[in-house]
Amino acid sequence: MEKRIKAPLTDEIVLSLHAGDKVIIDGPVLAARDAAHAKLVELLDKKENLPVDLQGQIIYYVGPTPARPGYVIGSAGPTTSSRMDKFAPLLIERGLKGMIGKGFRSQAVKDAIMKYKAVYFAATGGAGALISKRIIKQEIIAYEELGPEALRLMVVENFPVYVVNDAYGEDLYIQGQQKYAR
Amino acid sequence: MRTIKEEEILNAVKKVCIEAAFDLSKDVKEALNNALQAEESEVGKSILRELIENAEIASRERLALCQDTGFAVFFVEIGEQMHIEGSLNKALTEAVRQAYQEEFLRKSIVADPLRRKNTGDNTPCIIHISFVPGDKLTIMFSAKGGGSENMSRVGMLKPADGIDGVKNFIVETARLAGPNPCPPIIVGVGIGGTFEKAAQLAKRAIFRDVGKHNQDPFYADMEKELLVKINNLGIGPQGLGGRMFALAVNIDAFPCHIASLPLAVNIQCHSSRHRVITI
Numbered sequence: 001m002e003k004r005i006k007a008p009l010t011d012e013i014v015l016s017l018h019a020g021d022k023v024i025i026d027g028p029v030l031a032a033r034d035a036a037h038a039k040l041v042e043l044l045d046k047k048e049n050l051p052v053d054l055q056g057q058i059i060y061y062v063g064p065t066p067a068r069p070g071y072v073i074g075s076a077g078p079t080t081s082s083r084m085d086k087f088a089p090l091l092i093e094r095g096l097k098g099m100i101g102k103g104f105r106s107q108a109v110k111d112a113i114m115k116y117k118a119v120y121f122a123a124t125g126g127a128g129a130l131i132s133k134r135i136i137k138q139e140i141i142a143y144e145e146l147g148p149e150a151l152r153l154m155v156v157e158n159f160p161v162y163v164v165n166d167a168y169g170e171d172l173y174i175q176g177q178q179k180y181a182r
Numbered sequence: 183m184r185t186i187k188e189e190e191i192l193n194a195v196k197k198v199c200i201e202a203a204f205d206l207s208k209d210v211k212e213a214l215n216n217a218l219q220a221e222e223s224e225v226g227k228s229i230l231r232e233l234i235e236n237a238e239i240a241s242r243e244r245l246a247l248c249q250d251t252g253f254a255v256f257f258v259e260i261g262e263q264m265h266i267e268g269s270l271n272k273a274l275t276e277a278v279r280q281a282y283q284e285e286f287l288r289k290s291i292v293a294d295p296l297r298r299k300n301t302g303d304n305t306p307c308i309i310h311i312s313f314v315p316g317d318k319l320t321i322m323f324s325a326k327g328g329g330s331e332n333m334s335r336v337g338m339l340k341p342a343d344g345i346d347g348v349k350n351f352i353v354e355t356a357r358l359a360g361p362n363p364c365p366p367i368i369v370g371v372g373i374g375g376t377f378e379k380a381a382q383l384a385k386r387a388i389f390r391d392v393g394k395h396n397q398d399p400f401y402a403d404m405e406k407e408l409l410v411k412i413n414n415l416g417i418g419p420q421g422l423g424g425r426m427f428a429l430a431v432n433i434d435a436f437p438c439h440i441a442s443l444p445l446a447v448n449i450q451c452h453s454s455r456h457r458v459i460t461i
């Protein structure tokens with residue numbers, strides 16, 4: 001099924017999504033990779049305030065090519081999500097509702113997705129040029145010193161993703177394969 | 183003796199490095215279109231359509247096909263009747279450096295595997311050299327992405343494991359890779375030689391155009407059989423389920439020791455940025 005949703009997410013939106021749905025996202029999403037995740041989790045461990053309110057947010061795991069002059073961003077496809085697995089459960093507990101990346105998640109992440117009603121989307125790996133055109137704005141909001149790994153806020157329009165892990169414990173990586181195995 | 187200048191090599195290689203980053207090669211484009219016809223899963227079809235559109239946008243907007251613009255790998259065949267004026271190494275390295283800096287490609291190489299500081303210009307390159315008869319210089323280039331490289335495997339099988347052992351290892355490598363190498367994938371296989379030769383054969387095999395089979399009918403049949411087996415895993419585009427997990431299986435073989443059966447499987451994603459030039 002194809003659905004169109006607006007970020008940030010509510011419980012109601014999250015619960016309407018099921019593994020196997022194609023979803024078009026419009027609105028603001030955060031962009032962060034390993035280094036920015038480590039910094040966010042360090043702040044939470046020290047019980048300090050985060051540079052951004054995580055409530056209802058989606059984080060896109062991305063490390064783009066440098067932008068050409070006049071372009072919003074360079075090629076910007078998803079990066080491997082498993083590198084964020086050790087940080088994700090805590091961020092989900094603190095209000096994060098969605099993650100966009102590629103590849104398997106750990107059991108701990110899947111458990112947090114169910115417990116706190118969140119969702120994991122796959123974006124198409126290797127579709128960096130197409131995705132680049134669906135990002136209409138971006139700005140650095142923290143950790144500028146990390147360069148391409150800084151924490152960013154992006155505004156996306158018509159951003160295509162697929163629900164892999166939903167709040168009901170379904171997993172498209174497992175179920176999709178089972179359906180087509182011969 | 184024919185003479186080729188360093189500068190001539192540099193310019194020709196730089197041109198193909200740039201082209202490969204933005205223009206998906208014809209064989210892969212065709213393979214994606216064929217895959218779209220064959221795919222049964224709706225999600226799978228939608229992904230393949232995205233990849234076809236991605237190639238159009240990349241070419242039109244000069245945006246890299248994928249943000250991982252890869253590690254530059256070269257196979258160079260030097261004709262024994264020619265000579266290079268200047269440095270081949272410098273020509274290739276400088277071509278990559280200029281292409282990646284001038285065209286806003288991502289610099290993905292760290293200077294040391296453990297201390298991990300970025301070299302800032304996507305060099306050095308990996309260069310494999312061989313000598314061939316004639317007076318031509320053939321340079322094969324591929325920008326190899328990290329996600330698919332990481333799912334590759336080498337096995338030192340026993341000769342008694344035989345053909346079934348080899349097939350099982352190849353299918354198992356593809357199964358373990360799952361969604362991580364951004365399927366649809368191309369499976370490069372090297373059988374025989376030594377430990378390092380097998381890996382090199384597997385790498386060389388992913389440079390071969392999709393749709394071209396090994397000239398030895400024995401291996402051509404094995405390629406076809408393995409492609410069916412791998413696609414029957416059901417992993418599909420991006421690992422989300424479907425018919426088209428792999429576009430091709432390319433096998434290269436080499437003589438080996440009576441006591442060994444080396445086997446390497448190199449996984450290549452659909453973003454196969456490969457080019458060949460002959461000077």
Ligand code: SF4
Nearest residue numbers: 126248327329364451
């Ligand atoms: S595996 Fe290939 S398509 Fe996927 S991110 Fe790496 S280079 Fe891009």
